[in-house]
Amino acid sequence: MHFEKYDPDGFYDEMFEAPARPRRGARKLAERLESLPLEEIHARQRAAEQAFYGSGVTFTVYGDRSGTERIFPFDIIPRIVEAQEWRQIENGLRQRVRALNLFIDDVYHDQKILRDKVVPRELIRSARSFRTACIGANPPEGVWCHVTGTDLVRDGDGRYFVLEDNLRCPSGVSYVLENRRVLKQTFPVVFNTSRVRPVSDYSSHLWSTLQSLAPGRENPNVVVLTPGRFNSAYFEHAFLAREMGAELVEGSDLAVDGGVVVMRTTQGPERVDVVYRRIDDDFLDPLAFREDSMLGVPGIFEAFRNGRVALANAPGCGVADDKVIYAYVPKIIRYYLGEDAIIPNVPTLVCHDDTERRHVLDNLDTLVVKSANEAGGYGMLVGPHSTREEREEFGRAIEANPRNYVAQPTLALSRVPVIAGDGFEGRHVDLRPYVLYGKEIFVLPGGLTRVALRKGSLVVNSSQGGGSKDTWVLSDEPLDPSVQDQ
Amino acid sequence: MLSRVAESLYWTSRYLERTKNTARMIAVNASLTLDLPSEEDHWAPLVEAMGCRASFDAAHGAPTADNVVGFLTYDTENPDSLAASVHRARSNAQSVREFITLEMWEQVNRLYLDLGRARDAGDTSADFYTNVVRSCQLIDGITDSTMSHDEGWHFVRMGRMIERADKTSRMLDARYLFRLPEDARRVRPYEGLLWAALLRSTSGLQMFRQRHRQITPERLVSFLVLDMAFPRSIRHCVAVAEEAVRAVSGTPNSTFRNRAEQLLGRLRADLDYTHEDEIIEKGVHEFIDALQLKLNEASAAILETFCPAPGAAPPRGGT
Known part of the structure; x- marks a missing residue:
């Protein structure tokens, strides 16, 4: 052919x-x-x-x-x-x-970058993924x-x-x-x-990365925490657990007992040192975050703060992938x-800036607009492929909540x-x-x-x-x- | 092993065993009715044996072949129906798909899909029940030959054996139920057919004949309750369940470190030193009533020991 x-x-x-x-x-x-x-x-x-x-x-x-x-x-x-x-x-x-x-690490400690006005303080304060509960937390090795x-x-x-x-x-x-x-x-x-x-040694690299998060514990017990088999990424959770030889657990398998995290096994409670959690911060711990969460482990966040269990990724990480903060990453570097x-950002207009917002609103038909906290291709407007109604709807949404939107030129993505x-x-x-x-x-x-x-x-x-x-x-x-x- | 996984394996296996026994009981009863005088009610004892008399009476009037078969086979409102058992077996198996072998999962799923098709077609033919039994036997065989014989498999065996002991006792009880203890040794008309049907319900007719030749009530009780070699006898099931519990806990024979071992050990010892005449003297129905209670307690003790509910005190013997 x-x-x-x-x-x-x-x-x-x-x-x-x-x-x-x-x-x-x-x-x-x-x-x-x-x-x-x-x-x-x-x-x-x-x-x-x-x-x-x-x-x-x-x-x-x-x-x-x-x-x-x-x-x-x-x-x-x-x-x-x-x-x-x-x-x-x-x-x-x-x-x-x-x-x-x-x-x-800086935004949860000294906030030097905010004091030096490189990233606007208001942006952090209003970021949904910024977790005040994480202020002062010290995950292993920072x-x-x-x-x-x-x-x-x-x-x-x-x-x-x-x-x-x-x-x-x-x-x-x-x-x-x-x-x-x-x-x-x-x-x-x-x-x-x-x-x-x-690429096949990824799992062993992941395993050593996770094991390294429990310094001082001999043969640390690493588990993969999944929301359960109805989650669309469940296959991956099970796959990685199997490849690493780690236990695949659900929230109800874990408990906090005497300040440490344990899993319920047929031989009694067994201490867990590292949790590779595939559950969002929101659902991780009903005592620390969303209290209606049925997926998480009550008390696990406190155990994390006290250094009794490592969580990968650490709670609060999401503040760095907010799509508005993204615009500041070159400055952060x-x-x-x-x-x-070394790899540039796609030029990004942030709608909380008056000048940039006006430019975005005037050019909705050529730009890609994204909301700050959505993923999976949702909450997104691809200007050249959009209808007038969609553009008007996004325009109204941007005016109502400018902090929540960024815009980028529509790229002519490479092809294969x-x-x-x-x-x-x-x-x-x-x-x-x-x-x-x-x-x-x-x-x-x-x-x-x-x-x-x-x-x-x-x-x-x-x-x-x-x-x-x-x-x-x-x-x-x-x-x-x-x-x-x- | 995670308690949740152990528990799901236990229930998957219990529901599969229940499915198999239910299918066999319905099929044997249907074929038996062809040989019995039509003025007698042959379906009420089956509902009784399945332990769902109350829910049947609430939903239906007098038992007939159609309403009993429908109730026991496809009625998902009836928690003891074939369809309900298959559904629960599959849903438990699905929750531990990562821990069972692909072949096991595929066969359980196939059983479920086949049942759905049969229900849509309203199939209650003898072939249908034969296929269900065969499908469950296939899953048993695949399980034993593909799953590592370690902790998970021991929980599969516990579930299978506790359920089987319970079902064998129910089948025996159903044929005894309408007899008083003083009648037990007297053989009534059609009795031979009934006994043979009972043995067929446990797939035991052939093995019984090899062991005892002629059917008498004593031999029947001896075979179904106390025979150590017949794999569906109650004593055999209890002994294997106890062995599986000890394989998980590592507790030596004749001692116990948790309630499951204590209850199963005591029950097994009881059966080891019981004579069939004592059971008949005391009354088979009374004996079975007490036995079923003990099996229920043993099952609860297994789950409390190895799979305590969140928040419960850690099991004795735990580390």
Whole structure:
């Protein structure tokens, strides 16, 4: 099947530098794809989907009595990131996560950055994700954000930008690992000759990161706390627990007894040292946050404050991924590290500023508007694809609560070919790499490439018709065979 | 192992065992009625044996083949119906999907989906009940051959054995219920058919014949209550349940460190040293009444010991 009819269409294409001219790192893949007849490519796509069903990488559709399972849509053509591009991404992410962590620690202690008026105090005070209960808290080693997923995009010139920081239980890493497992069976030869950096040791890095949060405890007991099997990310919670050999617990399995957190086992209560919690702050502890929460553990926050249990991520982290505070991250990096941001932000207008708000209101048809605390592609206006009614509605919402809105130019996101009908077509993608922060910072060489499978769509969220692809980060050195993906 | 997981495994297995027994009892009764005089009521004893006489009477009038079969098979308002048991088994299994094997889950889910289709078609044929029994047996086999024989599996066995002992006792009771103790040794007309049906309800007719040949009330009681080798006898079930509890706690035989071990150990010792004549003298119904109470207490003790409710005092013997 040939790429001669494939048209990058003026967008930055991750695979082709010009029509019919694959980029250096993608040549082997392009050759291989061209050598396969259409039926064979479709057969491999089906085999990959079958492999996801077979390994149970599925989610159950809510309210479906038959228990029908679906898979997260997957396209077998990988997205390739070349070595020198990745070096810049990795350095940029290390820098960003280090600065965000210093920022969180500062806003819950001395608030120097507010006193120096680099970030407006009013912005912190009004941030829904700022937790006064966390003021003065001291998580081990001063690390708050142990797991971060940062969304990156590229514009028409191929420049990388940070679109969003996710410091509140970012999900998706299980798909990174499963996509890789499946894709290696799909294109074994190209994979083996392309020097793709491994991702399969993520779970062991996560395990050591979590273990490092209980200094002084021998063989610390690490558990994964899930809201339960009805949560849409439950598969991932179970997957990570299984991969790490950690217990998968629900709130009702845990209790606070004598100031420490214990889990109820058949052999009696057993102390828990580290909780990788996949529950939002709001629901974590009815005594500290929302008192109607049935998912959390009463008293766990106090145990955290007293240093008797570690929580990953630490409560209160969300203050750093508020979409308005995002606009200040380049300044935050400069303030704490004295450096320019290696990966720039997407230029962002904050609506609490009068001048910027007027500009936003006058240009709703070209901008993307986001509300500060929504995720998953909700609470968002994509100007060029919006109706007059939607724009008027957003305009009113912005006037009513300017603090809650930011706006960005509509980016011409980069594209990657997908299999569509009888050929290849370009679709827009983003990239979410994962960063672990324990004793040191680890950036997983890979990430979740989300793809907007609907033609022309710019929204990659799975709740909005998005799918995913494997992400190949190439190495320009021979790989250490001991850490190859198995 | 987490208490929540242990508890769900216990109940999954109890409900599957209940499903299997219910299906077998309905099927055997349906086939039995074909051989018995039609003027007698053959369905009331079944409702009685299932322990749902009160809820049946509240919903229906006189028992007939149709209303009893419907009530016991598909009526989800009836907590003891086949459909209710399958539903609960699946919902418990689903909550511990990560702890059971994929093959187990798939088979439990299939049982549930098949039942839904059969209900939509109103199927109460003999084949339907045979398939339900077979499906449950398949799950038992898959469980024993794919799940590691460690803690989780021991909870599966506890649930299975407690439920089975209870059901065997109920079946025996149903056929004895309308007889006074002094009648126990006298064989009435059709009695042979009834006894054979009882043994078929426990899948035990063949094994019984190999062991005892002719059916008499004494031998029947001996076989269903006291036989150590027959896997559905009450004594066998209690012994295996006790062994499973000890496998979890590590307590040596003939001692106890928690209430579950105490109650099951005492019950097993009682059965070890009981003669069938004593049961018949005392009255089978009275014996079974007392036994069911003890099984209920043992089940509650298992859950209190290993799966105490949040806020309850930690179990004795806990660390």
